[in-house]
Amino acid sequence: MRIDAALFQGLSWNLMADVRQLVAYPFMVNALEAGTAVAVLAGAVGWFMVLRRQTFAGHTLAVIAFPGAAGAGLAGLPLAFGYFGACAAGALALAGVSADRSGSHSRESAATGAVQAFALGLGFLFVSLYHGLLNGLDALLFGTFLGITDRQVVTLAVVATAALVLLAVVGRPLLFASIDGAVARAAGVPVRGLSLAFLLLLGFAVAATSQITGALLVFALLVAPAAAAQQITARPLRGLLLSVGIGLAVTWLGLALAYFSIYPAGFFITSLAFAVYVVARIARGTVRR
Amino acid sequence: MFAHEFMRNALLAGTFTGAACGVVGYFVVLRAQVFAGDALSHVAFTGALAAVAFGVDVRIGLFAATIAVALGIGGLGERAGADDVAIGTVFAWILGLGVLFLAIFTTNRSTGNGTAAVRVLFGSIFGLSGSEAVVAAAVSVAAIAAMLACARPLLFASFDPEVARAQGVPVGLLGLGFLAVLGTVAAEATQAVGALLLLGLLAAPAAAAHRLARNPYAGLALSAAFAVGAVWLGLGFSYVEASVPPSTAIVTVATVLFVAAAGVERSAAPRLLQWRRATPR
Numbered sequence: 053m054r055i056d057a058a059l060f061q062g063l064s065w066n067l068m069a070d071v072r073q074l075v076a077y078p079f080m081v082n083a084l085e086a087g088t089a090v091a092v093l094a095g096a097v098g099w100f101m102v103l104r105r106q107t108f109a110g111h112t113l114a115v116i117a118f119p120g121a122a123g124a125g126l127a128g129l130p131l132a133f134g135y136f137g138a139c140a141a142g143a144l145a146l147a148g149v150s151a152d153r154s155g156s157h158s159r160e161s162a163a164t165g166a167v168q169a170f171a172l173g174l175g176f177l178f179v180s181l182y183h184g185l186l187n188g189l190d191a192l193l194f195g196t197f198l199g200i201t202d203r204q205v206v207t208l209a210v211v212a213t214a215a216l217v218l219l220a221v222v223g224r225p226l227l228f229a230s231i232d233g234a235v236a237r238a239a240g241v242p243v244r245g246l247s248l249a250f251l252l253l254l255g256f257a258v259a260a261t262s263q264i265t266g267a268l269l270v271f272a273l274l275v276a277p278a279a280a281a282q283q284i285t286a287r288p289l290r291g292l293l294l295s296v297g298i299g300l301a302v303t304w305l306g307l308a309l310a311y312f313s314i315y316p317a318g319f320f321i322t323s324l325a326f327a328v329y330v331v332a333r334i335a336r337g338t339v340r341r
Numbered sequence: 342m343f344a345h346e347f348m349r350n351a352l353l354a355g356t357f358t359g360a361a362c363g364v365v366g367y368f369v370v371l372r373a374q375v376f377a378g379d380a381l382s383h384v385a386f387t388g389a390l391a392a393v394a395f396g397v398d399v400r401i402g403l404f405a406a407t408i409a410v411a412l413g414i415g416g417l418g419e420r421a422g423a424d425d426v427a428i429g430t431v432f433a434w435i436l437g438l439g440v441l442f443l444a445i446f447t448t449n450r451s452t453g454n455g456t457a458a459v460r461v462l463f464g465s466i467f468g469l470s471g472s473e474a475v476v477a478a479a480v481s482v483a484a485i486a487a488m489l490a491c492a493r494p495l496l497f498a499s500f501d502p503e504v505a506r507a508q509g510v511p512v513g514l515l516g517l518g519f520l521a522v523l524g525t526v527a528a529e530a531t532q533a534v535g536a537l538l539l540l541g542l543l544a545a546p547a548a549a550a551h552r553l554a555r556n557p558y559a560g561l562a563l564s565a566a567f568a569v570g571a572v573w574l575g576l577g578f579s580y581v582e583a584s585v586p587p588s589t590a591i592v593t594v595a596t597v598l599f600v601a602a603a604g605v606e607r608s609a610a611p612r613l614l615q616w617r618r619a620t621p622r
Binding site for chain 1 (some may be wrong): 370373376378379385396404425429430431432434436438440441443445458459462537538539540541542543544545548551584585588589591593596
């Protein structure tokens with residue numbers, strides 16, 4: 053599919069030549085640009101998500117992204133519309149559910165499991181109604197870095213910038229509310245509003261990440277870099293920067309590896325992110341001792 | 342509808358798989374191990390695609406992967422200190438591995454397309470052969486028998502592990518055995534509803550039964566009945582309206598049942614509170 057031009061020479065082990073070759077194709081440049089925007093956004097939002105222990109919410113939103121995108125494809129709307137629409141709606145619904153937190157943990161997770169399975173089933177229905185075929189399904193679930201258009205890159209960049217600005221504005225109170233909600237509330241921080249705003253941010257980050265990694269592999273960029281960063285440092289600013297840095301490195305390396313091999317980017321990105329997390333955990337364990 | 346062989350096979354396999362999912366799922370919900378079920382569904386995907394990639398029977402990969410990981414979860418248990426973050430990271434990686442196996446499979450065979458992955462992810466209950474359906478039914482019956490045989494001590498251990506242990510119930514062993522059965526059922530159900538929708542059949546009927554039943558045995562029976570009903574209705578609907586995939590229809594019926602149960606519970610809450618108070622956590 054991509055080995056169709058004379059430009060492709062395979063890996064030469066000459067770093068400069070390899071990098072030059074990597075950016076010779078517009079599709080690859082688009083992929084790297086989109087990946088950069090997504091990695092920065094996911095790294096920053098993911099850091100707060102891990103801090104706030106909302107990984108399960110992130111997982112649920114990622115699952116909801118799939119029927120959103122598939123439904124948009126079926127209705128002839130742009131996929132980005134489906135991703136962002138579904139994730140924003142899902143974030144609002146999650147905020148509503150957590151507002152009347154009356155049920156026990158076991159009941160709640162059973163309900164969420166049922167809803168997730170239903171969302172996936174709905175997505176499958178849309179895909180099979182669409183007949184736009186199975187390659188599309190693979191891309192929705194496991195991501196693709198081929199065929200990212202210029203418009204998609206612009207959309208992702210705009211969303212990432214807007215979300216990061218919002219995060220910068222609410223960052224300090226959000227940190228306060230995340231670490232000690234009760235004290236923050238007593239100090240007059242609008243904890244509730246902040247948690248809604250954060251869920252929306254999370255929805256946007258998930259929607260953006262899904263477009264690169266697919267709905268099922270979102271955690272690779274959203275959780276793993278942030279979790280690794282929090283193993284290494286407890287200081288907020290350093291942790292955030294580290295999380296973004298790890299996300300960027302993993303994305304760039306993963307895309308490059310996928311370009312030079314026949315295997316999918318999703319595998320490389322998840323494996324690299326997982327490796328960084330494992331190394332960080334082991335390193336922390338040895339330092340402690 | 343019953344004139345078609347594929348339909349008879351689907352009903353045979355679906356009925357027993359559904360019943361097994363309902364019974365095991367009830368314990369999953371009681372024991373708050375929905376995450377373990379979620380984990381096993383991810384593993385099922387990777388296991389099946391690994392088998393496909395290396396040219397082994399899919400079922401070997403499915404059963405080997407899910408049972409091994411189920412035992413691993415049970416063995417590590419609380420000691421590993423695995424939290425949501427660690428679990429999420431591991432799952433993403435396991436799915437990533439599955440994508441690798443999928444790629445190996447599709448590049449090895451030039452005719453390869455996405456069908457193998459779709460079958461594993463979303464099931465292919467209409468594609469089961471007669472012998473596959475019989476095996477599915479047999480495995481499910483064995484799983485149900487195992488669950489019912491140790492239902493009493495397992496319920497005891499699920500409700501109050503400390504007291505059960507003090508009474509001499511082998512709590513750890515029961516938990517391990519339960520996870521092994523869960524792995525078996527997950528592997529079996531993956532063929533019917535697929536790895537991704539498995540959680541729906543496992544959690545939704547059980548959660549519905551848990552909300553309605555007054556005692557655990559009634560809950561078990563109700564959960565199995567809900568799951569079988571979901572399979573039957575789903576299969577029937579998918580047969581009539583062919584554009585709706587059977588697994589989607591099954592999971593949709595299960596979810597509707599769950600929502601209805603939640604609604605009934607809310608309107609009849611005071612009457613049921615007594616049993617709810619007796620339920621731990």
